Amino acid sequence: MVFCMQCAPQDSSSKDAWDLFVSIGLSESKARETLRNEALSTLLREAIIQTQRILGSTVDKTIGTLLYNVASRLKDPKHLGFLVGHVAAKKIVTDLQLSAALEYIKSHPVEPIDAADFAKECGIGVVVTPEQIEEAVEAAISKHRAQLLSERYRFNMGVLMGEVRSKLKWADGKIIKNEVDLQVLHLLGPKTEADLEKKLKGPKSRAAEPDKKGKSVVVENGENYKTEGYVVTPNTMNLLKQHVEITGGQVRTRFPPEPNGILHIGHAKAINFNFGFAKANGGVCFLRYDDTNPEKEEEKYFTAIRDMVEWLGYTPYAVTHASDYFGQLYTWAVDLIRRGHAYVCHQKVEEIKGHNPPPSPWRDRPVEESLDMRKGKFEEGEATLRMKLVMEDGKMDPVAYRIKYTPHHRTGDQWCIYPTYDYTHCLCDSIENITHSLCTKEFQARRSSYFWLCNALDIYCPVQWEYGRLNLLYTVVSKRKIIRLVEAGAVRDWDDPRLFTLTALRRRGFPPEAIQQLLCQVSQWSSKGNFFSFCLWVGVTVAQSTIEPHLLEACVREVLNEQAPRAMAVLEPLRVTITNFPTPHKVMEVLVPNFPADETKGFHKVPFQPTVYIEQSDFREVPDKGYKRLAPGQPVGLRHTGYVITVQNIIKDARGHVQELEVTCTKSEAAEKPRAFIHWVSDPLVCEVRQYERLFLHKNPEDPTEVPGGFLSDVNPDSLCVIEEALVDRSVCGAKLFAKFQFERLGYFSVDPDSTEAKLVFNRTVTLKEDPGKV
Numbered sequence: 001m002v003f004c005m006q007c008a009p010q011d012s013s014s015k016d017a018w019d020l021f022v023s024i025g026l027s028e029s030k031a032r033e034t035l036r037n038e039a040l041s042t043l044l045r046e047a048i049i050q051t052q053r054i055l056g057s058t059v060d061k062t063i064g065t066l067l068y069n070v071a072s073r074l075k076d077p078k079h080l081g082f083l084v085g086h087v088a089a090k091k092i093v094t095d096l097q098l099s100a101a102l103e104y105i106k107s108h109p110v111e112p113i114d115a116a117d118f119a120k121e122c123g124i125g126v127v128v129t130p131e132q133i134e135e136a137v138e139a140a141i142s143k144h145r146a147q148l149l150s151e152r153y154r155f156n157m158g159v160l161m162g163e164v165r166s167k168l169k170w171a172d173g174k175i176i177k178n179e180v181d182l183q184v185l186h187l188l189g190p191k192t193e194a195d196l197e198k199k200l201k202g203p204k205s206r207a208a209e210p211d212k213k214g215k216s217v218v219v220e221n222g223e224n225y226k227t228e229g230y231v232v233t234p235n236t237m238n239l240l241k242q243h244v245e246i247t248g249g250q251v252r253t254r255f256p257p258e259p260n261g262i263l264h265i266g267h268a269k270a271i272n273f274n275f276g277f278a279k280a281n282g283g284v285c286f287l288r289y290d291d292t293n294p295e296k297e298e299e300k301y302f303t304a305i306r307d308m309v310e311w312l313g314y315t316p317y318a319v320t321h322a323s324d325y326f327g328q329l330y331t332w333a334v335d336l337i338r339r340g341h342a343y344v345c346h347q348k349v350e351e352i353k354g355h356n357p358p359p360s361p362w363r364d365r366p367v368e369e370s371l372d373m374r375k376g377k378f379e380e381g382e383a384t385l386r387m388k389l390v391m392e393d394g395k396m397d398p399v400a401y402r403i404k405y406t407p408h409h410r411t412g413d414q415w416c417i418y419p420t421y422d423y424t425h426c427l428c429d430s431i432e433n434i435t436h437s438l439c440t441k442e443f444q445a446r447r448s449s450y451f452w453l454c455n456a457l458d459i460y461c462p463v464q465w466e467y468g469r470l471n472l473l474y475t476v477v478s479k480r481k482i483i484r485l486v487e488a489g490a491v492r493d494w495d496d497p498r499l500f501t502l503t504a505l506r507r508r509g510f511p512p513e514a515i516q517q518l519l520c521q522v523s524q525w526s527s528k529g530n531f532f533s534f535c536l537w538v539g540v541t542v543a544q545s546t547i548e549p550h551l552l553e554a555c556v557r558e559v560l561n562e563q564a565p566r567a568m569a570v571l572e573p574l575r576v577t578i579t580n581f582p583t584p585h586k587v588m589e590v591l592v593p594n595f596p597a598d599e600t601k602g603f604h605k606v607p608f609q610p611t612v613y614i615e616q617s618d619f620r621e622v623p624d625k626g627y628k629r630l631a632p633g634q635p636v637g638l639r640h641t642g643y644v645i646t647v648q649n650i651i652k653d654a655r656g657h658v659q660e661l662e663v664t665c666t667k668s669e670a671a672e673k674p675r676a677f678i679h680w681v682s683d684p685l686v687c688e689v690r691q692y693e694r695l696f697l698h699k700n701p702e703d704p705t706e707v708p709g710g711f712l713s714d715v716n717p718d719s720l721c722v723i724e725e726a727l728v729d730r731s732v733c734g735a736k737l738f739a740k741f742q743f744e745r746l747g748y749f750s751v752d753p754d755s756t757e758a759k760l761v762f763n764r765t766v767t768l769k770e771d772p773g774k775v
Contacts, residue, residue: 017041020048032069044071047084063087064073069098079105082113090538092123094172094177110705123170132181133171136164141187152188159231160184166448167390169364209728224435224463231451231461239460252435255309255316256425259289261298261479262494262501263308265552266440268515269470273438284317286432290425292418293325294408304494308502312512322424323410323533325431329419332427332457333385333401337370341456342400345386352386357396360386378403387423389452391445398422398449404628426462428452434462440469469547473699475500476625481702490715491695497763498719499694500549508692509740509750509765511563514555518547538577551695553766560740560748560765565594567641568606568679569728569743569762571689573613576680577659581610581649582665592640592731604731608641612682613727619661623648628675630661637668637677639744644671679744684727688761690752691721714750728760735760742768 021031021044027432035041047067049061051405067089073079083101086092092101102120103111119125148155151440160180165171171623195394225232253274257263263271278285287309309316322329345360346350352360364460370385385401400423407413425450429437437450444466454461460684476482476501485491485499497508505515505554582588588608614630623631630636635646649662692715701711732741739751747768752761 011343017045017346020045024048024059024067025061026064026068027330043074043077043080044068047071047080050081050084051088052087062093063090066092066095066098069095073102075106076109078111079113086124086650091119092122094170096170096173097122097124111572126170128171129205130175132168133164133175134183135343135532136167136171137176137183140164141180141183145187147232148184148187152192153184156232157181157184181519182615223746224461227463227465230463231455233455233458235458236461238428239458243460245433250435251278251281252286252317252433253278253283253438254286254288254429254432254434256288256290256322256428258293258295258296259291259298259301259305261301261482261727262304264477264502265472265500265505266470266477266514267308268502269467270438270440271309271312272516274468274762275309275312277436277438278317283435285314286318286434287316288320288432289322290421291321291408291410292420292424293722294406296420296500297409299409303452304503308506311502311506312515320428321410322419322428323408325428326411326415326419328431329424329427330415330417332459333419333423334371335457336387336400336453337385339456340367340388342370342385342387344383345397346383349381349384352397352399360397363388363397380405385417387449387453387456389449391448394520396446422446422449426453426464427457427459430460431456433460437462437464439464439466441466442469442770463620468545473546473548474694474696474701475549476696476702477501477712478702481711484712485715488712490712491745497690498692507750507752508763509560509738509748510552510556511559511740514559516550517555517559518552544698551685556766557748557768560742562595563594564740564742564748565601565604565731566592566596566744567604567729567731567741568592568681569689569746569749570613570615570681570684571723571726571728572616573681573727574619574658576612576614576615576645576660577660578610578612578645578665579662580664584610590640595640606640606681606729606731607683609682612638612680613684614678614680616658618678619647619658620659630676635666635671635674638665639675639677639679642668644659644668644674679746681727681729684729685733685760687726687728687732688751688754688759689723689726689764690761691723692720695719726762728762732760740765 017035021034022028025397026034034044044067047070048059048064050384051063051067055678066475067084068085070080071089075081083092083098083105086101087098092098094126101118104118104121108114108118122639138158140160143163144155144159157180159175161173164176164180165173168176224230225236228551255271255274257267275285277283287306289305306316306319331533333342343360343362343365345362347360348356352358380403382472383403384399386397387400390396391398399420401417401419403416403708404418405416408418409417425446426437443464443725447464449467450464478487482494482499482501483702484498486493493500495503495507589605591603592606593599593601593603617629618636619630620627621632623629623634628634628636630645632647632650635644637644643665644667645663647661647663649661650658651660653659665681696711696714697716698706698714700706704710707714728743732739735741735751737751737753737755741750741762742750745768746764748765749762750765752763754761
């Protein structure tokens with residue numbers, strides 16, 4: 001190779017690195033670009049040197065490409081040697097394996113790494129023979145033979161690639177493509193002139209665009225069939241045409257929660273994505289309860305779910321239930337059996353769990369034997385109905401129905417068999433003519449069963465899109481674990497303000513706009529922009545977001561600063577008597593702006609009398625250096641009054657504790673400007689105030705490496721502080737449930753449902769500023 005002085009590094013250390021990078025197959029431009037990134041350059045150089053030591057020779061281009069990907073994608077350099085060792089030993093030989101290895105290390109950051117588990121998750125040692133690839137490609141082509149012959153080279157060859165990949169996860173993608181190309185060529189022969197003619201391109205299609213009347217219409221007959229992995233059948237276009245005739249081309253989404261618990265902040269993302277995507281496209285969104293497990297469903301969950309959807313600002317187009325379609329689902333199950341795509345199996349649950357379970361000995365039983373399941377001849381757990389397919393994650397023959405002799409809250413004891421998610425979800429989407437089934441990334445492994453089942457029954461098939469879920473540190477959101485917290489007395493119930501369920505966030509005083517703003521910021525989207533455009537843009541990304549609670553709290557502060565009127569409250573009161581009060585026999589009234597930054601939003605009146613109360617922390621008998629608040633010889637201003645007070649006498653109890661201050665007051669303009677202004681109350685209301693800190697002490701309370709004793713052992717004993725006799729000014733009288741206020745200098749507070757006519761209860765939503773110790 002000719003060394004080019006124009007693009008080569010000039011100093012000797014850079015030249016050495018340049019030589020290394022070029023030697024592993026990087027182009028000159030790529031080597032130059034790499035050298036500009038000091039961190040990447042250092043990591044790649046170390047990776048190459050380590051590999052050379054292991055091999056005792058230079059690094060070829062294949063290994064070099066993997067090393068470059070390691071260096072550019074590895075987040076924690078401490079794992080570099082581990083990965084380099086596997087690449088050098090040719091245990092990791094494909095980018096697919098490397099991606100799995102990087103994901104494994106990301107989710108298992110603590111050393112040492114379990115070598116056996118790592119090898120299993122990364123396909124190390126798995127050998128896919130050319131014969132296996134050949135057979136898998138042959139099967140895929142046989143399945144789509146009629147369509148291939150009809151469409152020839154316009155057929156989406158990615159469908160064939162996807163089906164082979166689903167069967168042979170660790171097969172080399174290039175070898176699969178070569179085999180597909182070879183067998184397609186053998187079937188169709190060389191491309192003809194007709195094959196080489198380009199299709200006439202029409203206007204660029206989007207998921208939806210407005211017509212002249214402003215309605216949203218899906219272009220042509222819908223574009224589901226263009227989605228990656230979507231399986232096209234000979235009847236697909238007819239079914240799509242019928243679907244568009246029914247919907248008028250309208251975009252339809254659905255939010256399908258299980259009514260067996262309270263929604264949490266991760267569901268807020270799902271709600272926003274489903275309702276937001278529909279709204280962005282002029283479409284509609286269904287709220288559909290996935291009520292297929294009668295043992296765990298309760299009416300309070302149905303009510304709470306709808307309340308939270310509406311709290312976030314959305315109105316469902318229709319509220320439906322999976323149980324609405326039990327009759328149709330059962331009819332289709334019978335049809336599936338008769339088509340030879342499903343069978344009744346007697347393997348135990350534990351026998352069919354996990355990946356690659358043993359094949360069922362009942363897989364090929366006679367159809368008639370499988371049609372007796374609903375007649376009540378089996379006990380619970382004795383039999384299931386299973387579908388004949390292999391999913392992306394290797395799971396074989398997922399369960400479609402199971403036996404449960406439990407009455408259903410809507411259908412009573414009409415049924416003794418109930419469908420599973422894998423069976424129900426796509427079929428309900430088809431019934432409701434959903435266009436986009438949006439779901440979190442963990443459901444990606446269900447995509448194959450979603451498409452397969454609709455096609456196996458020859459019914460309209462919506463498209464499934466996955467997006468990354470939202471995770472939060474310092475909390476748990478698992479329904480099972482929240483129940484354990486309640487049972488252990490660590491929290492009061494699902495809506496305890498220390499939790500991150502949506503009912504808990506509402507009770508604590510979090511405004512729904514702050515949750516939406518958080519989702520915008522997590523996805524690096526302008527919070528000032530159109531949120532629904534954000535949903536449209538980010539809806540198909542699969543990046544998982546893990547955030548700190550203080551990011552949500554910052555959004556809350558920003559929203560409440562505009563929404564919460566000001567009031568004054570004293571949590572730890574100290575009595576102050578003004579001995580020279582200007583009008584000793586008459587109560588003065590002080591005008592306080594509801595929003596000091598915008599006085600056009602009005603004022604409220606606060607009584608000002610000779611006796612006021614201030615915070616104990618706002619007075620020190622012997623002040624420290626730099627202390628600016630009230631002390632002997634150090635006056636302060638009383639906010640909004642126009643008066644400055646000066647200590648004249650300190651009254652103490654028998655134990656020497658300060659009980660009361662006697663002060664004099666002076667008009668502000670007549671006094672020297674004080675170093676500080678403090679809040680106060682006079683003739684106040686007695687209220688209860690609840691202050692909250694994080695429920696857990698560690699970021700990941702469910703991680704046994706971080707919390708060996710389990711999440712219950714990590715509960716913060718100081719997560720709740722109740723002040724039963726706090727004093728609040730009378731501007732809060734008559735405040736309604738969930739009304740929000742900024743208590744000056746203290747934080748944002750919200751009226752709790754425990755409030756009565758006799759006594760208001762306030763939850764502290766967030767402090768005015770972030771505690772640096774939390775970040």
